[in-house]
Amino acid sequence: MTGVPGAEGPGGEAPAALSVSAAMGLAKGALESVVVRLVGEVSELSDKPGYKAVYFTVKDEKAALPCMMWMNRYQAAGVPVAVGSLVEMTGRFSLYAAKGRMSFDVFTIALAGEGQLRLQVANLARELEAMGLMAPERKRPLPAYPQTVGIVTSPRGSVIHDMLRTLRRRYPLAKVLVAGVPVEGPGAADAMVDGLAKVVFGGAELVLLGRGGGSFEDLMPFNDRRLARTIAACPVPVVTGIGHEPDTTIADLVADVRASTPTAAAEAVAPTRQETDGRLAGLGQRLGRSMELRLTGAARSVERIAALSLFREPERLFDGEALALDDLAGRLSRALPAMLREDRHRVGLLAEGLARMLPSALAAPGAAVAASRDRLAVRGATLTDRFAGQLAADRQRLLGAAEHMADPFRSALSVSAARLHDLSPLTVLARGYAIARDGEGAVVRSTAQVEPGAPLTVTVADGAIDCVVEKTR
Amino acid sequence: MTDTEKIAEEGAPRAVGELTFREALAELESIVAVLESNTLELEDSLTAYERGVALLGSLQKRLAGAEQQVEVLMGELVAAPTDEERDTTLS
Numbered sequence: 108m109t110g111v112p113g114a115e116g117p118g119g120e121a122p123a124a125l126s127v128s129a130a131m132g133l134a135k136g137a138l139e140s141v142v143v144r145l146v147g148e149v150s151e152l153s154d155k156p157g158y159k160a161v162y163f164t165v166k167d168e169k170a171a172l173p174c175m176m177w178m179n180r181y182q183a184a185g186v187p188v189a190v191g192s193l194v195e196m197t198g199r200f201s202l203y204a205a206k207g208r209m210s211f212d213v214f215t216i217a218l219a220g221e222g223q224l225r226l227q228v229a230n231l232a233r234e235l236e237a238m239g240l241m242a243p244e245r246k247r248p249l250p251a252y253p254q255t256v257g258i259v260t261s262p263r264g265s266v267i268h269d270m271l272r273t274l275r276r277r278y279p280l281a282k283v284l285v286a287g288v289p290v291e292g293p294g295a296a297d298a299m300v301d302g303l304a305k306v307v308f309g310g311a312e313l314v315l316l317g318r319g320g321g322s323f324e325d326l327m328p329f330n331d332r333r334l335a336r337t338i339a340a341c342p343v344p345v346v347t348g349i350g351h352e353p354d355t356t357i358a359d360l361v362a363d364v365r366a367s368t369p370t371a372a373a374e375a376v377a378p379t380r381q382e383t384d385g386r387l388a389g390l391g392q393r394l395g396r397s398m399e400l401r402l403t404g405a406a407r408s409v410e411r412i413a414a415l416s417l418f419r420e421p422e423r424l425f426d427g428e429a430l431a432l433d434d435l436a437g438r439l440s441r442a443l444p445a446m447l448r449e450d451r452h453r454v455g456l457l458a459e460g461l462a463r464m465l466p467s468a469l470a471a472p473g474a475a476v477a478a479s480r481d482r483l484a485v486r487g488a489t490l491t492d493r494f495a496g497q498l499a500a501d502r503q504r505l506l507g508a509a510e511h512m513a514d515p516f517r518s519a520l521s522v523s524a525a526r527l528h529d530l531s532p533l534t535v536l537a538r539g540y541a542i543a544r545d546g547e548g549a550v551v552r553s554t555a556q557v558e559p560g561a562p563l564t565v566t567v568a569d570g571a572i573d574c575v576v577e578k579t580r
Numbered sequence: 581m582t583d584t585e586k587i588a589e590e591g592a593p594r595a596v597g598e599l600t601f602r603e604a605l606a607e608l609e610s611i612v613a614v615l616e617s618n619t620l621e622l623e624d625s626l627t628a629y630e631r632g633v634a635l636l637g638s639l640q641k642r643l644a645g646a647e648q649q650v651e652v653l654m655g656e657l658v659a660a661p662t663d664e665e666r667d668t669t670l671s
Contacts (some may be wrong), residue, residue, distance in 0.1 A: 250602070251602055251605075252600075252601045252602040252605060253602070254600050254601070254602075261655075262652070262654075262655035262656055262657045262658055263658045264658075265660065267657065267660075268660035271648065271650060274648065275648040279643075279646035279647060279648045280601050280642055280643065280646045281648075282649045282650075282651065283648065283649065283650045283651070284651050284653055285650060285651065285652045285653065285654075285655075285657060286653050286654040286655065287652060287654050287655020287656060287657055288654055288655060298654075301654070302653075302654055305653045305654055306653060309651070309653055380643075383643065384640075384643070387605075387636060387639055387640055387643075390608055390609065390612050390632075390636060391636050393612045393615075393616065394608075394611070394612050394615065394629065394632045394633065394636065397612065397615035397616045397618075398615060398625065398626075398629040400618070401615065401618060401620075401622065401625050402622075404618070405622050
């Protein structure tokens with residue numbers, strides 16, 4: 108290019124003046140040949156559907172630059188441009204001759220600085236969410252009153268002490284395993300992954316992951332993919348307390364419980380001491396009251412049973428039977444005479460019937476007996492004749508034999524009588540002897556048998572003489 | 581096995597001292613619930629009551645006498661700044 112048309116130095120021959128169009132064309136040619144890369148903050152934005160391009164302005168402290176980006180390029184870039192975003196763009200200046208306006212034709216656009224980080228985090232969050240790592244059903248409830256609590260946080264600073272103090276105040280029974288790890292800068296995410304594994308291995312029933320507040324960049328280790336997957340795969344629940352409320356990290360999103368601060372995370376482990384004490388006291392009261400109720404209930408039951416008429420008047424137990432017995436007895440005493448009367452009546456009837464029937468019943472056998480008697484009378488008369496002769500002859504023989512049968516005995520008897528006569532005391536008495544007997548009839552054979560004055564009966568042949576003993580010699 | 585199942589299991593109950601705080605608390609809760617349901621024989625409820633009193637006493641004693649136990653597995657714990665130090669740093 109030799110010289111600038113329309114801008115000849117003074118003293119030279121002035122060429123013809125350029126038209127506006129020509130001048131603008133000149134400028135356009137000069138601007139559009141340069142491709143530049145720049146960073147700026149988006150201020151105004153016009154992104155209307157139907158437009159062929161997106162229009163926005165980038166600025167820094169001193170300058171502003173209107174930009175346009177063809178819609179197809181903008182969509183391909185996939186960067187959500189928003190007012191306030193720091194963006195890095197490549198493109199070239201362009202002149203819209205019709206309005207004499209300059210703008211920047213954007214080829215590529217990307218978020219710069221924190222914006223870039225935020226985009227990366229958002230993309231990772233989307234990816235992990237698609238994998239289901241943030242699903243609500245994955246969130247586990249925290250174990251009540253755990254015996255061992257793991258804490259993964261910086262060993263420096265107030266955060267660890269805030270957490271320990273909170274646990275001490277609420278639930279000092281929990282043993283605390285602390286993994287003191289760097290929580291920012293390169294290597295922090297890996298150290299936290301390591302720390303999580305260590306406290307879980309050490310027996311923690313839940314893990315508190317925390318750090319104090321910081322910039323978005325400071326919190327970047329908590330947006331680490333590996334840490335996120337470690338938290339999701341952790342065998343025990345993880346509670347995060349990272350930064351302050353509006354900050355949300357990926358670790359928060361995949362954790363089982365997200366607390367707003369480290370202290371709030373520690374508070375999630377156990378209720379306040381007053382609450383625990385109150386709960387125990389309440390249980391104690393309920394325990395006592397229910398036992399008391401049970402005992403008074405049992406006592407009332409016993410009283411109620413004791414008051415039953417069964418126990419007060421046990422004899423009433425057999426009332427029914429007693430009444431039944433009486434009733435039966437009455438019925439029996441009424442029934443018996445009636446039954447006897449009836450029986451007697453029947454016997455009477457039977458007797459009458461018998462009396463009526465007997466003569467006629469006896470008539471036939473009577474006739475038979477009479478016939479037999481008649482026949483016997485006829486036969487009997489001749490029946491004895493047959494034996495009569497024999498009987499007479501036998502009787503004759505018996506009489507003959509009897510006549511001489513006594514003869515031998517008769518002669519023996521006369522001999523015996525003669526001897527008896529000789530031996531008889533009477534015969535002795537006849538010869539002049541006497542028998543003396545004492546008062547009792549005993550024969551006196553000795554003088555010792557009688558005393559003087561004793562009665563004595565002396566038997567002689569023709570009678571007896573009553574005497575008295577005078578004396579013995 | 582959950583805590584309630586352990587309690588429901590027949591046989592000699594574990595010594596109160598062997599139970600964790602959570603187990604003891606769960607057993608106490610279930611004993612109170614059973615007593616309040618009034619379904620036990622009087623003798624059984626007396627036994628349950630005694631056990632409940634022992635559990636309650638153990639839980640309260642544990643809380644009263646507890647001292648925090650901290651074990652550092654990684655890193656070195658830096659003592660907390662005292663309030664005085666904090667005030668100095670802030671000013």
